[in-house]
Amino acid sequence: MLSLLPRDRSVFAATSETLRLSGTAAAIDESGDFRSVRAEAGDLGDDIDARIRLGATPDVAVGSVHAVTEDGFLLVGSASGSQLAPYASGARKVIWVAGAQKVVPDLPTGLRRIREYSLPKEWRRLHDAYGQTSFLGKILILEREALPDRGTVVLVREAIGF
Numbered sequence: 592m593l594s595l596l597p598r599d600r601s602v603f604a605a606t607s608e609t610l611r612l613s614g615t616a617a618a619i620d621e622s623g624d625f626r627s628v629r630a631e632a633g634d635l636g637d638d639i640d641a642r643i644r645l646g647a648t649p650d651v652a653v654g655s656v657h658a659v660t661e662d663g664f665l666l667v668g669s670a671s672g673s674q675l676a677p678y679a680s681g682a683r684k685v686i687w688v689a690g691a692q693k694v695v696p697d698l699p700t701g702l703r704r705i706r707e708y709s710l711p712k713e714w715r716r717l718h719d720a721y722g723q724t725s726f727l728g729k730i731l732i733l734e735r736e737a738l739p740d741r742g743t744v745v746l747v748r749e750a751i752g753f
Contacts, residue, residue: 592613668727678733
């Protein structure tokens with residue numbers, strides 16, 4: 592998957608268990624091999640607005656989705672919506688990495704998966720790591736791209752992420 596990323600353009604790795612568990616986030620943000628938006632921004636401290644705006648318009652965004660329908664819709668749930676801007680239109684190119692368990696038959700099943708599976712997992716992760724919880728504030732449903740080759744989905748043949 593890393594071979595799909597340019598070395599000379601800004602790359603934003605969205606916060607994602609899929610990217611963390613696969614080593615993709617560390618490769619982008621810590622290796623020095625890529626122009627990481629996070630690494631170049633440095634420590635933003637407690638500036639929530641800066642954290643939300645951080646990845647809004649990178650050249651390339653890398654992230655994940657919570658569901659992929661059999662007919663090709665991508666669904667992403669978010670509390671703050673920080674990853675939704677680059678996913679929807681802010682990034683020139685987006686690469687989504689998704690585990691096989693995220694493939695669902697249809698939109699209603701995808702929405703249910705976000706609420707009943709992904710959200711409780713993220714709630715628990717945040718609670719255990721930071722003593723805070725999560726909520727579902729926004730849902731992005733992607734049906735198709737207007738620009739050819741803007742979006743790429745990498746399906747991993749194993750269960751990974753929420």
